[in-house]
Amino acid sequence: MSSGNNNNEVAMAQPPSRFEDVLHVLKRPGALAGDGFDADSGDDVMEMMQDSISLLVIGAGGLGCELLKDLALLGFQNMTVVDMDTIDVSNLNRQFLFRPADVGKPKAVVAAEKVNSRVQGCRVTPKHARVEELSLDFYRQFHVWVLGLDSVEARSYVNSVACSLLEYDEDGNVDPSSIKPMVDGGTEGFKGHARVIYPGMTPCFQCTLWLFPPQTKYPLCTLAETPRTAAHCIEYAHLIAWPRDRPDDEFDADNPEHMLWMFEQASSRAATFGIPGVTPQLTSGVVKNIIPAIASTNAIVASMCATEVLKIVTMCLRGMDNYTMYMGGYGVYTHVASYERDPQCIVCGAGIAIKTRADSTLASFRDALTSDSGGDGALPTDLRGKVTSPSISHGSSNLYMAHGPLEPLTRANLSKSLRELLFAEADMECERRTVTLMLNDKALAAPVRLRVTVE
Amino acid sequence: MADAGGSHKRKYDRQIRIWGDHGQARLQSANVCMLGCGPVGSETLKNLVLGGIASFTVVDAELVTARDTGNNFLIEASMLGTSRAKGVSALAQELNESVVGRFVEEEPAHVVQNNPGFFRDFDLVIATQLADAVAAVLDDVCRTHGVPLILSTCVGFAGTVRLSLAEHTVLEAKPDNSVADLRIARPWPELMAHAAAYDLSAMDDVERRHVPWVVLLLKHLHDWRLAQQPPAPETHVPTTGPEKRAFRDTLRAWGSSYVEVGHDLPDNFREALSNAYLAWTQPEVPSAAANVLSQASAVAMRAAASPVAGGADDLDVAPCVGFVPSGATTYAHALADVATTSAPPASAAATAEENFWQLACAVSRFVDQASGGGFLPLDGSLPDMTATTEMFLSLQNIYHAKAEADATAVASIALEVPRPRDRNHTAPPSAAACRHFCKHCRHINVLRWCRVSDELRNGISTVRAALANDGPSRDAANLYVLLRARDTALADTQTARVMREGTATAQEDELRRACGTVLRRACAGAHSEPLTEELISAEWISEIARWGDTEPHTVATVIGGIVSQEAIKLVTRQFVPLDGVLVYNAVRGDAAVLDVAKTA
Numbered sequence A: 001m002s003s004g005n006n007n008n009e010v011a012m013a014q015p016p017s018r019f020e021d022v023l024h025v026l027k028r029p030g031a032l033a034g035d036g037f038d039a040d041s042g043d044d045v046m047e048m049m050q051d052s053i054s055l056l057v058i059g060a061g062g063l064g065c066e067l068l069k070d071l072a073l074l075g076f077q078n079m080t081v082v083d084m085d086t087i088d089v090s091n092l093n094r095q096f097l098f099r100p101a102d103v104g105k106p107k108a109v110v111a112a113e114k115v116n117s118r119v120q121g122c123r124v125t126p127k128h129a130r131v132e133e134l135s136l137d138f139y140r141q142f143h144v145w146v147l148g149l150d151s152v153e154a155r156s157y158v159n160s161v162a163c164s165l166l167e168y169d170e171d172g173n174v175d176p177s178s179i180k181p182m183v184d185g186g187t188e189g190f191k192g193h194a195r196v197i198y199p200g201m202t203p204c205f206q207c208t209l210w211l212f213p214p215q216t217k218y219p220l221c222t223l224a225e226t227p228r229t230a231a232h233c234i235e236y237a238h239l240i241a242w243p244r245d246r247p248d249d250e251f252d253a254d255n256p257e258h259m260l261w262m263f264e265q266a267s268s269r270a271a272t273f274g275i276p277g278v279t280p281q282l283t284s285g286v287v288k289n290i291i292p293a294i295a296s297t298n299a300i301v302a303s304m305c306a307t308e309v310l311k312i313v314t315m316c317l318r319g320m321d322n323y324t325m326y327m328g329g330y331g332v333y334t335h336v337a338s339y340e341r342d343p344q345c346i347v348c349g350a351g352i353a354i355k356t357r358a359d360s361t362l363a364s365f366r367d368a369l370t371s372d373s374g375g376d377g378a379l380p381t382d383l384r385g386k387v388t389s390p391s392i393s394h395g396s397s398n399l400y401m402a403h404g405p406l407e408p409l410t411r412a413n414l415s416k417s418l419r420e421l422l423f424a425e426a427d428m429e430c431e432r433r434t435v436t437l438m439l440n441d442k443a444l445a446a447p448v449r450l451r452v453t454v455e
Numbered sequence B: 001m002a003d004a005g006g007s008h009k010r011k012y013d014r015q016i017r018i019w020g021d022h023g024q025a026r027l028q029s030a031n032v033c034m035l036g037c038g039p040v041g042s043e044t045l046k047n048l049v050l051g052g053i054a055s056f057t058v059v060d061a062e063l064v065t066a067r068d069t070g071n072n073f074l075i076e077a078s079m080l081g082t083s084r085a086k087g088v089s090a091l092a093q094e095l096n097e098s099v100v101g102r103f104v105e106e107e108p109a110h111v112v113q114n115n116p117g118f119f120r121d122f123d124l125v126i127a128t129q130l131a132d133a134v135a136a137v138l139d140d141v142c143r144t145h146g147v148p149l150i151l152s153t154c155v156g157f158a159g160t161v162r163l164s165l166a167e168h169t170v171l172e173a174k175p176d177n178s179v180a181d182l183r184i185a186r187p188w189p190e191l192m193a194h195a196a197a198y199d200l201s202a203m204d205d206v207e208r209r210h211v212p213w214v215v216l217l218l219k220h221l222h223d224w225r226l227a228q229q230p231p232a233p234e235t236h237v238p239t240t241g242p243e244k245r246a247f248r249d250t251l252r253a254w255g256s257s258y259v260e261v262g263h264d265l266p267d268n269f270r271e272a273l274s275n276a277y278l279a280w281t282q283p284e285v286p287s288a289a290a291n292v293l294s295q296a297s298a299v300a301m302r303a304a305a306s307p308v309a310g311g312a313d314d315l316d317v318a319p320c321v322g323f324v325p326s327g328a329t330t331y332a333h334a335l336a337d338v339a340t341t342s343a344p345p346a347s348a349a350a351t352a353e354e355n356f357w358q359l360a361c362a363v364s365r366f367v368d369q370a371s372g373g374g375f376l377p378l379d380g381s382l383p384d385m386t387a388t389t390e391m392f393l394s395l396q397n398i399y400h401a402k403a404e405a406d407a408t409a410v411a412s413i414a415l416e417v418p419r420p421r422d423r424n425h426t427a428p429p430s431a432a433a434c435r436h437f438c439k440h441c442r443h444i445n446v447l448r449w450c451r452v453s454d455e456l457r458n459g460i461s462t463v464r465a466a467l468a469n470d471g472p473s474r475d476a477a478n479l480y481v482l483l484r485a486r487d488t489a490l491a492d493t494q495t496a497r498v499m500r501e502g503t504a505t506a507q508e509d510e511l512r513r514a515c516g517t518v519l520r521r522a523c524a525g526a527h528s529e530p531l532t533e534e535l536i537s538a539e540w541i542s543e544i545a546r547w548g549d550t551e552p553h554t555v556a557t558v559i560g561g562i563v564s565q566e567a568i569k570l571v572t573r574q575f576v577p578l579d580g581v582l583v584y585n586a587v588r589g590d591a592a593v594l595d596v597a598k599t600a
């Protein structure tokens, strides 16, 4: 492809490509393109999207189905989709890759199959697994992670994985090559959000955890003594009556007999107290914590996310900065907010700087941290003396696991030197080096990053 | 569950939780016409078919190209060279076996111009990528048949959505942040008496910690009135900052008097404190509802007087005479019978909506009469709060009883409102319908859209303020003008050639010239300062030229998603549709609604 004379070239002169809509924009300079966009390499960029970029789509539900379709129709061809669920009838009103005959099959497998067969050349690899079951090395292989999840817990987990990959230098500056950009979507009814996260540069989930409303939880004494609403009666059946009356059965919300029992228990409790409104629909809603969902909102939010993936990879347009809220119930209202990082964030922050000698053993390094001085004052005051039995890891390798089956397997590392544990032969020459270790302990809400400068 | 009803209920469970069985029934009876099945049309179709509309009819004359296989999920490679309408219909139909799919292999513009009768029998017409001039003709056709229309465009990383119909009334607006109507500032006698019967000093500690905060606020407000010098009347509430502060302080002191020094306030007192503002919040009629009520009488009268379109003139006599007394007692009886669940029978919701203006007129009279005392009928809902079961249920009963009494009063007023001529042979709105209407009347709404031809004439002069001001809608106003300009440039063979085949610079120049044309046209005859293309941002001109005729799949999907949300709102008659022109800006990632589509 010739370079430098785009302005004089005739648009769409080449034979039409399948992805002409994207290619056309990639091959032309634009006033609102992102930093570093180069229209002259438009064809190469498209080739890269198809051949070398690989994307991780987390969730194959309402958003996940849309995301896979959207990314495939932008021209991305290497994707892996992770989902632990199987297909339920109630998914069919929006998870358009599934048909009644697919009920009971793993979502990831069916979704991958459908997209691969509809979009030629697309290679989606399914992973029927929980996000917690996948290794750091698995996560590390993807260029951009796209999240279509419905729980705060799963998001927080994936966020902590992305942040654990961050490498900071001695001064606390993040190494850009350690950043895995994440694009996240979420919906409820006619509402949703799309956001872009560059961990270490823009706010992570933990930085803006307040964006997620707290879940409704009822005090047990309300359920047991002063029920007032239908939901109270249902939660009573769920949390109190079931373990009391059926201690040997594990409750399964997908088992119709279990749900019927729950409904009957809730109904009879409601009747005792004269509380109206217990229905089978409400019972399943409360017990399964169902979030109402429709196809159109998932389509809107997922495609906003996929557009951002295209921008991250190609820079063809400025990126969304950094959170869009969409509300479609009362007219249409959207709002873009440029949230800021929490400098104190324990998940994405640069963490705690510590200096130590290369020949000190892991045991002495660890003992210093657990001492009352907290590693010679390295730990913040509120943690000194509180961290008593920490585990320490380096990337995906566990240096020492204080509890569980890995303890005996990692015990031998305690007597090894940090040089031996952390540096390859080639690095031995360096006088100073900063490595990121993760410290975990019962006293900590989440693992803490240690920026250890070894001399 | 083998029956269709049961499996439908399960399949559509996640959306029935949003719009109820009656909303779902509406969706399942909707016949939708889709003009154009590029990515926007196909994505819209996908969402609506999944939701379970009755049928769709795709109108499109294109043959499938390579580009279609790259931007449209309802196309597959084997369809190359065959009818796009046929291909999309087949794959859309396959998404949901309950939906009937049809297709017409004809140019949408051709059907609009040559076969206007085609559109008569649809419940909704959705047009994608239609030229402005054709859209204006289609709009006239749809209005003639009384069929709602949604128009949409997608150009590169931008797009628009706009609705067009004469009038749409909304009963179930379902707003997100609705504050419960508790009347704490203006309690009715039974509520006052209920609160007065609580004697905290005679209670044990456990009981006292369970007195509902609504009761605490009512009692405290009563005491506050008595403590004023001279004692304030029953309608008086704290209004100044110091008064409100003092109200909160004495409320906190009251709660503290029941706990040991240094201990936390009981939960119920803390809830009362955080809701203390309700003691001086007057139960107002929200502006959208006030707008409906102010015109309800005139609209109801007009409907009653207008000639009937089906020759039902012989049923002209109002059958209400003699019905009033017995009807009123029947209502009271029926109201007491029905369990107070939130879901109305589908027929009640339908009847309430069919009689929207008559019932709005009745509510408006209720508000003005002594029975309403200036307030809307109470909806009767009480949020959960710290309380014993008995305390909560008895308070809830007070609210329910008042809501029932208000609905009964509205029902008897409704019998006096003249009925629309074309419906006066049917039964008057049932008690359940009146209750349903009263439950939602605080958020009723009416929307009216101007004709597309009027918007084409006046829209640009309406956005002039947004063009000049540095605000969030400036980008949207720029895009609005540019898309109009682009349409103008493409309508002419000569300039269309430059737009499609010229150099980038030539395309930008052509676009800038077209902006000048539409802007000058917009101020022709106006006395205001003329608008010129200087107002339009060079950045946006370059991007619109850059994007050309592209419809990237993900931008089309956002537009299609918004169109389907609006379609659902129109069809279910729930939630509030978009009343302006929505401009989606995929660069920023947001959408702005320009106020250019309402009637004056």
Ligand SMILES: [Zn+2]
Pocket (backbone or CB within 6 Å): A203, A204, A205, A206, A207, A208, A342, A345, A346, A347, A348, A349
């Ligand atoms: Zn953070």
